[in-house]
Structures are given as structure tokens and as C-alpha cells.
Amino acid sequence: MNKEKLVELAERLAIPLPKEMPSLESYDEIHFNFSGGKDSIALALLMIYGYKVSKHKVKLCHFRVDGNDEQPAYFDYPETDEYLRYCADHEAFNLPLVVISSPKGLKERIEDRGKFPSAQTQFCTSYQKRDVYAKWVRSLGPGNYLCLSGERSEESSRRSKNLAKATFRVYSAANAPTKNRFVDWYRPIHHLTVNEVWKLMEYAGIEPHPCYTEYNVSRCSCKFCIFLSPNEMKANAEKFPEQFKDLVEMEKRLGHTMKFEKGKPITLEEYIARASTNENQLTFDFFEKPCVDW
Numbered sequence: 364m365n366k367e368k369l370v371e372l373a374e375r376l377a378i379p380l381p382k383e384m385p386s387l388e389s390y391d392e393i394h395f396n397f398s399g400g401k402d403s404i405a406l407a408l409l410m411i412y413g414y415k416v417s418k419h420k421v422k423l424c425h426f427r428v429d430g431n432d433e434q435p436a437y438f439d440y441p442e443t444d445e446y447l448r449y450c451a452d453h454e455a456f457n458l459p460l461v462v463i464s465s466p467k468g469l470k471e472r473i474e475d476r477g478k479f480p481s482a483q484t485q486f487c488t489s490y491q492k493r494d495v496y497a498k499w500v501r502s503l504g505p506g507n508y509l510c511l512s513g514e515r516s517e518e519s520s521r522r523s524k525n526l527a528k529a530t531f532r533v534y535s536a537a538n539a540p541t542k543n544r545f546v547d548w549y550r551p552i553h554h555l556t557v558n559e560v561w562k563l564m565e566y567a568g569i570e571p572h573p574c575y576t577e578y579n580v581s582r583c584s585c586k587f588c589i590f591l592s593p594n595e596m597k598a599n600a601e602k603f604p605e606q607f608k609d610l611v612e613m614e615k616r617l618g619h620t621m622k623f624e625k626g627k628p629i630t631l632e633e634y635i636a637r638a639s640t641n642e643n644q645l646t647f648d649f650f651e652k653p654c655v656d657w
């Protein structure tokens with residue numbers, strides 16, 4: 364780790380916090396939403412080395428989409444559990460890691476509902492992440508809690524518009540003033556470029572999650588995320604053929620496809636057949652939308 368360069372960059376990127384936001388010192392606990400993706404790592408580095416958040420207040424919080432760790436990785440990458448421990452124990456962090464999950468994994472949730480999540484009905488995020496976090500914070504009892512998540516304006520026009528409206532707000536899914544539980548939500552890396560994100564990681568000496576190097580996806584999302592491009596979906600279909608076959612079977616069984624093009628269903632096999640050109644990929648309405656805004 365090059366601590367001098369890391370601190371210099373993180374301090375430069377630590378812009379003033381929103382005026383309406385209480386001071387960082389006023390929170391009892393600060394929860395970093397930690398997927399293991401590059402943005403979640405940049406968030407943690409910025410807060411520790413730029414804003415000098417006291418480490419004893421911090422928890423790295425990961426939401427395991429497939430349910431608890433007794434359930435095999437299906438939407439999660441198989442390397443994620445180990446990678447999270449590597450990050451938590453890394454000399455740049457040495458932070459407690461909390462892995463929380465819904466009793467039902469995403470696959471079971473899809474089977475129950477008889478349909479896949481979509482951009483319009485993103486129940487994967489709401490059930491497997493937002494509700495899981497809200498329930499966990501409620502279990503902590505009274506206190507002042509701050510949840511931080513790593514969205515960046517540069518990622519998409521939709522995200523940029525959302526972030527332009529507000530980067531800070533009360534986290535209403537878990538906030539309960541009558542129970543003396545106050546939960547806020549802030550998005551501290553909204554202004555970072557992807558270059559700055561990678562630089563922070565480089566100076567910290569943190570290796571990227573294997574999804575970037577082994578699977579060549581642009582985001583550390585679910586490995587069969589509803590927002591993957593045809594190229595990314597095809598690459599993961601080839602890396603995980605049994606699970607992809609299973610998803611194809613699931614589409615047939617449920618009579619519902621994961622993907623739609625201009626309102627018409629398109630099967631996963633048809634979708635990955637579009638992987639040949641960039642032009643084809645851009646015809647999908649929701650290609651721009653990452654896992655969002657829980």
C-alpha cells in the first residue's frame with residue numbers, strides 16, 4: 364500500500380458534505396454498503412482516508428443475494444465470500460464485516476413469484492438488499508446510523524439525474540424517531556470518476572474482485588443480473604453453463620422471460636445471441652440502468 368499517495372488522493376476527493384447532513388461524528392455507527400465491487404471499495408477508502416471516519420464506528424455490510432452462506436452461490440459470484448474476507452482483513456481496512464441475507468435466496472424468490480425481476484419491478488434489490496438492511500438496522504435498537512452506498516453520477520444518465528436531486532436523505536425504510544432510531548443515507552462517491560476509483564484501489568494495494576479480471580464484466584453485480592449487456596450475459600453463460608441452462612429452463616417453466624425488447628419477451632438464449640455487436644446491445648431499453656437506489 365502506498366499510504367502517502369492514498370491519503371493525498373482521498374483528501375482531495377473528500378468534498379464538503381451536504382449542509383443538511385449531520386456531522387459524521389454524530390453517528391453511532393456508519394455502515395458501508397459493501398458489495399466487493401470497485402465502487403464499494405472506493406467508498407470505504409474515501410471515508411477512512413479522506414473523511415477520517417473513526418474505524419471503530421464502521422461496519423462493512425454485505426447483502427448476500429443467494430441467502431445465507433450455506434446456500435451455494437447462484438446469482439452471487441462463487442469467489443465473493445472469500446474476496447470480502449480478503450478486503451475486510453486487508454491492511455488498508457481491518458474492519459468488521461457483516462454479511463446479511465434474506466431467508467430466501469433470489470432464485471427461490473423468483474420461483475415463488477413466478478417471474479423475474481425487471482427494471483420496473485426490481486424486487487431483487489428491494490427484497491434481497493433494502494429490506495434485509497432495514498431489518499438488520501432495526502435489530503440494532505436505538506441509535507444514530509448512517510448508511511453509505513457507492514453510486515456515481517458517471518455510471519449512467521439515470522443515476523446522474525437521481526444524484527443531482529439529492530445525495531443525502533433519511534433512510535425511511537428503517538428510520539423510526541418514536542423508537543429513537545435515526546437512520547440516514549448518503550452517497551459519498553457520487554462525484555468520483557472511474558479512474559479515481561481505480562487509483563484509490565491501486566494506492567491501497569487492493570486487488571480487484573475476480574469478476575473484473577476473470578469474467579470481464581463492468582460491474583460487480585449479480586452474475587446473471589437483469590441489467591447485464593448481451594456480451595456480459597454471454598460471457599457469464601459460458602463461464603457458468605450449468606446455471607445458465609438452469610435459468611433457461613426456469614424461463615420455460617415460469618412462462619416468463621428475464622429480458623424484454625421494446626415490450627416483447629426475448630429469451631435468454633436469444634438475448635445472448637445479440638452479443639456480436641455493440642449496436643445490438645444498445646437497442647435494449649434498460650441497458651443503462653445499474654442495480655440501484657435501494
Ligand code: SF4
Pocket residue numbers: 428438480485487488491584585587588589590653654655
Ligand atoms: S445486481 Fe442486478 S439482479 Fe442483482 S439485485 Fe441488483 S439489479 Fe437485481
